[in-house]
């Protein structure tokens with residue numbers, strides 16, 4: 001791994017934000033915002049009435065630290081942190097797999 005200078009105070013490794021709570025794995029579907037990515041998470045919920053699993057998808061805005069730089073199409077791990085902004089309370093902690101594009 002090459003060292004990248006990181007001045008992001010909301011970075012879980014170099015900043016002062018602490019990881020806690022839920023952890024998810026999802027795919028980056030948007031990297032249009034400067035330091036935010038939208039991560040899509042697939043999950044299933046059980047519906048007792050029909051005794052079936054329902055496939056669901058949720059989109060979570062997550063902070064994208066300078067040293068991680070997740071891009072659209074990447075498979076990433078996100079972790080819950082304290083609220084960073086009005087809509088963000090997750091941070092990208094690592095890239096599991098780089099996207100092709």
Ligand SMILES: [Zn+2]
Pocket residue numbers: 006007008011012013014015065066067068
């Ligand atoms: Zn960093």
